[in-house]
Amino acid sequence: MQLGMVGLGRMGGNIVRRLLRNGHTAVVYDENPAAVTALAGETGAVGAGSLEEFVQRLDAPRTAWVMVPAGDPTEATVMRLAELMQPGDTIIDGGNSFYKDDIRRAQVLDAKGLHYVDVGTSGGVWGLDRGYCMMIGGHKEAVDRLDPIFSTLAPGLGEVPRTQGRGDRDDRAERGYIHAGPSGAGHFVKMIHNGIEYGLMQAYAEGFDILRHANSPELPEAQRFDLDLADIAEVWRRGSVVSSWLLDLTAAALATDERLDGFSGHVADSGEGRWTLNAAIEEAVPAHVLSAALYARFRSRQQATYADKLLSAMRKGFGGHQEPK
Amino acid sequence: MQLGMVGLGRMGGNIVRRLLRNGHTAVVYDENPAAVTALAGETGAVGAGSLEEFVQRLDAPRTAWVMVPAGDPTEATVMRLAELMQPGDTIIDGGNSFYKDDIRRAQVLDAKGLHYVDVGTSGGVWGLDRGYCMMIGGHKEAVDRLDPIFSTLAPGLGEVPRTQGRGDRDDRAERGYIHAGPSGAGHFVKMIHNGIEYGLMQAYAEGFDILRHANSPELPEAQRFDLDLADIAEVWRRGSVVSSWLLDLTAAALATDERLDGFSGHVADSGEGRWTLNAAIEEAVPAHVLSAALYARFRSRQQATYADKLLSAMRKGFGGHQEPK
Amino acid sequence: MQLGMVGLGRMGGNIVRRLLRNGHTAVVYDENPAAVTALAGETGAVGAGSLEEFVQRLDAPRTAWVMVPAGDPTEATVMRLAELMQPGDTIIDGGNSFYKDDIRRAQVLDAKGLHYVDVGTSGGVWGLDRGYCMMIGGHKEAVDRLDPIFSTLAPGLGEVPRTQGRGDRDDRAERGYIHAGPSGAGHFVKMIHNGIEYGLMQAYAEGFDILRHANSPELPEAQRFDLDLADIAEVWRRGSVVSSWLLDLTAAALATDERLDGFSGHVADSGEGRWTLNAAIEEAVPAHVLSAALYARFRSRQQATYADKLLSAMRKGFGGHQEPK
Amino acid sequence: MQLGMVGLGRMGGNIVRRLLRNGHTAVVYDENPAAVTALAGETGAVGAGSLEEFVQRLDAPRTAWVMVPAGDPTEATVMRLAELMQPGDTIIDGGNSFYKDDIRRAQVLDAKGLHYVDVGTSGGVWGLDRGYCMMIGGHKEAVDRLDPIFSTLAPGLGEVPRTQGRGDRDDRAERGYIHAGPSGAGHFVKMIHNGIEYGLMQAYAEGFDILRHANSPELPEAQRFDLDLADIAEVWRRGSVVSSWLLDLTAAALATDERLDGFSGHVADSGEGRWTLNAAIEEAVPAHVLSAALYARFRSRQQATYADKLLSAMRKGFGGHQEPK
Secondary structure, three states: OEEEEEOOOHHHHHHHHHHHHOOOEEEEEOOOHHHHHHHHOOOOEEEOOOHHHHHHHOOOOOEEEEOOOOOHHHHHHHHHHHHHOOOOOEEEEOOOOOHHHHHHHHHHHHOOOOEEEEEEEEOHHHHHHHOOEEEEEOOHHHHHHOHHHHHHHOOOOOOOOOOOOOOOOOOOOOOOEEEEEOOOHHHHHHHHHHHHHHHHHHHHHHHHHHHHHHHOOOOOHHHOOOOOHHHHHHHHOOOOOOOEHHHHHHHHHHHHOOOOOOOOOOOOOOHHHHHHHHHHHHHOOOOHHHHHHHHHHHHHOOOOOHHHHHHHHHHHHHHOOOOOO | OEEEEEOOOHHHHHHHHHHHHOOOEEEEEOOOHHHHHHHHOOOOEEEOOOHHHHHHHOOOOOEEEEOOOOOHHHHHHHHHHHHHOOOOOEEEEOOOOOHHHHHHHHHHHHOOOOEEEEEEEEOHHHHHHHOOEEEEEOOHHHHHHOHHHHHHHOOOOOOOOOOOOOOOOOOOOOOOEEEEEOOOHHHHHHHHHHHHHHHHHHHHHHHHHHHHHHHOOOOOHHHOOOOOHHHHHHHOOOOOOOOEHHHHHHHHHHHHOOOOOOOOOOOOOOHHHHHHHHHHHHHOOOOHHHHHHHHHHHHHOOOOOHHHHHHHHHHHHHHOOOOOO | OEEEEEOOOHHHHHHHHHHHHOOOEEEEEOOOHHHHHHHHOOOOEEEOOOHHHHHHHOOOOOEEEEOOOOOHHHHHHHHHHHHHOOOOOEEEEOOOOOHHHHHHHHHHHHOOOOEEEEEEEEOHHHHHHHOOEEEEEOOHHHHHHOHHHHHHHOOOOOOOOOOOOOOOOOOOOOOOEEEEEOOOHHHHHHHHHHHHHHHHHHHHHHHHHHHHHHHOOOOOHHHOOOOOHHHHHHHOOOOOOOOEHHHHHHHHHHHHOOOOOOOOOOOOOOHHHHHHHHHHHHHOOOOHHHHHHHHHHHHHOOOOOHHHHHHHHHHHHHHOOOOOO | OEEEEEOOOHHHHHHHHHHHHOOOEEEEEOOOHHHHHHHHOOOOEEEOOOHHHHHHHOOOOOEEEEOOOOOHHHHHHHHHHHHHOOOOOEEEEOOOOOHHHHHHHHHHHHOOOOEEEEEEEEOHHHHHHHOOEEEEEOOHHHHHHOHHHHHHHOOOOOOOOOOOOOOOOOOHHHHOEEEEEOOOHHHHHHHHHHHHHHHHHHHHHHHHHHHHHHHOOOOOHHHOOOOOHHHHHHHHOOOOOOOEHHHHHHHHHHHHOOOOOOOOOOOOOOHHHHHHHHHHHHHOOOOHHHHHHHHHHHHHOOOOOHHHHHHHHHHHHHHOOOOOO
16 A cells, blocks of 8 residues: 655654555655655655655555654644645644644644544654554544555564453454544544653652662661662563563663663653643543653753742741751 | 472462472461361472471471461561571561561571571462562572572563673573562562552553543543543553553453443552652652552542541632632 | 722622722623622612623723633623723733633734733632732733722731831732733732642641541551641641641631531632643643642542552452452 | 750750740750850759759759750650659650650650650741740640640730630630640641641742743743742732741742742751651551652752653663654
């Protein structure tokens, strides 16, 4: 099946490669001509020098997967494609868009007879080989038509043991992709995925921080332990309740840099973690852990916060210059 | 190698069984004679009718694994065994003891020439087949002598991919057990394991709760989604960043009871989750996520808390009878 | 000075009354004619039977204070007034609007030569006598012109001790009102005020909850206390670090209903608490306490959450039917 | 009435001074002879050169108030006094002891016929003039006998408005002191007081931090505000729901140093905040806010935590070298 790809960064490029390797064809475009040239040389891929040419080279009904940075670049690309494409064509937003933007765009495109499909993908740099876990939103008609693409990109059953009791449930979930619902549903589910990811990561981070400080001089000497954190991460990978892919990554990192001296401690966050909390607040669902995980990242990027200084100012106020209490 | 086991509940019984299946022998005792009879019938196992007989039947240097409920029962059993056993013998506490109790007991036993080894185990009902992930504290001499036991009980390398870069690190971690440090270290590491477990579980719980309420009437109608949570859990098992054993369990539960009507919502907690926070506080390590996870369980067992009522009382105070704000 | 008031509920009505008592005059309107009649009978007040008549009865430059429910009613009233009023007139939104709505409306009104002033007020039912604490956003010109109104409505210096060191800072703050900044700034500051309020309330609520459970059967008998919470709240009112108006209200509530049996435990929340978190997230400022306070209210209105049930489901998965760990 | 005071630091010294000013007498002792000399010069005070002399100079039944640092110094002083004093005498621990230590000590003293009274005090440097808010634990007999002392030290009704509806409740609470319960109850209540104090402070701190960042470059330019935080703190002091003594202190601090440049951001914490959480955990009471407040202080004293570095390590693991997501 033919797919058009706009945006040939690592994600977009590897998605095309995984499709080509499995017999699909692609028309590719990127603002950077070198990226187009690099990929257009592979069997089954055709390059385009402009968005107009890109659309012309696609066979109707056309499918254009947009894989450019979320926010303004995605907005501009989707809206420009919407002008160039024909009724019955489909635009896929495979980036990390905000689901309310998907809902809005889908309405705009719907009025033009175009389909809009949002695909949240997890897998990152590992996807080319492992496959991409995909959460898809959009009209059933469009999503079903594109099934050969999604089926190829997905990890498939692999060596992961089957879940008992699924009966005749939709088997796409087992193969690593789902049609989550109407436009926006794909990115909504992906957003929550990332919110959970933040929480999981913070749970490990706090636990290992406590292990790390088990020899703190604040503790009575007889109650201190010098623990080997690399071995602890490793041992939990087998037979323990906390085994996970994130733990695998932790074990790998600690195996070669147990003190984590290679990191500054500044941790970035992306839109999904923030939007997850906005969604929780809108739904009135308590989200203590997911919030705390995000706030820890905010805090990691600051020193000497105004909040902390204000605590000291109050303490000075009621306790005098020496701050006794 | 011969092991004595006191306490033949599911955990103790299955530990013995896994040893017997692999050529070890056992002397077994339980307050309940039926439990002794049941196990003593298996090849390699010998039963005892009393703690005294139990000790007599063991060959020196004796090893007695205590697998009875944490707290008073463990304390009483360990102390009684300490009276019956001889210098050079070893007592293993395989339950969920508080690590400071381990440190204290080890000192008592040390004065008698006895070894004390604390073993934190994860794996529960799955251990007989999957093996037990073990975190061990105690003197090197005693832990090394018992290696044939631990090596058999552990999961082994299994099908879990090897971690790159471990080089010549202790290979016991890869096989599913570690000698974490002196007495108490085993239960300390197991305690943090459970604290992390609480945090991981709560991260999933909050995320799925937000997904569940994505069709909340609090939301604008155009922004609601009816999501299939069973399929979402399933799809994340393949290729996503949040895959884990806990997610596998979640997917299995949701496959047959997506609404989770089979559960009351009351969630128990055990000592380890609480002790983890005590340790964090003693070490002055922030543990927002692990705390929130524990508190969610506390809250799950209450209705109409006094705290909530006090909020309402204040609101009435400043807002008048109709509580407007 | 003359003020027009649209919306004669408790807040709007009392604001007018406080102005009338101090020599100002008012034109008043409400959808409910009875509310107009009730207030129009007081010296200095004139009623209107429609928004059109309301505007006609005001002297130029007109000032219309809108005190109707936030959201759609305020939006509709402001926009209708914007059609009826003349360049140089001012519309005040005294409700609990979202500050981004203020910013938007101010732009719309500005294009028509109208002023838009947003006033966040704290004080509620107590304001008629104590005065209203006001945080004001808008053009300096409009805010300055209305100073006689704000000065009268504000509490004034009262018996509150002066803050040392303010030097020649703006004395309006001491008298209970500030010009916080351009349109939206008033409601922004009021929003954060409410966010803090949530946090303060929750701090007291948790503390008293711990006091309340000091005789919990979970505790060793020798460490239980039966505490008199009404006396504790009262004693902290004098000389302690935690004295506050909220504590005064707590003491009053507990004096007559120490067990708080008069409350269900369900606690409402308003937009400001939620928007405060949205603002924190947008600014990347950690807000653990303010979040936790809001989530406690969300949780208070639920029983047996899906999140809690999912924890149980996982526990069953790894622990077997009896959920042992 | 005569009181013996051991420990003449600011707290102990000022307590004696407040008593002397109101006609009581005192025998005073401190390890530092200069402190004894300084105070013994005041009318009604007698100095002692040793603990033995201190006890000899007291009239039976003796009352010794211990006001030395919590922990080992208090323990040693109380135990030494217990050896020197006679049945019927009373030892007061006025410091910040852990309530479980009070319970233990009371049992030891009880066996000797001595009374043990624990007094938690709030008021710090302001107590000499404002009076001390006291929470008292111990036998009714001893507490009642010492009422003249407590009554004098307490703030009294002052200018604080009376709480309606207290009826015939114990009027000591209104005058600023309570007999909270048996030994330990005084420090238990004081402990929770401090836990609440942490929560209140953090609520203000977070709120002002959000106000401070309202002009963050992360925000759209049209939605930024440059706020005057000193004026905001001041305006809330009059008529608002969040008025409190801590807000008074905040307003005073910001009046002269709005940017709080005089503070490093490192915030200390004391035992009470930690013990409050331990108590909450023992009672199974959720304490999200009080925990978060303590953890914020822990975090304020660190840079580049191990937890944060581990997050980065995981991010690198799943996102590749460039850490894209």
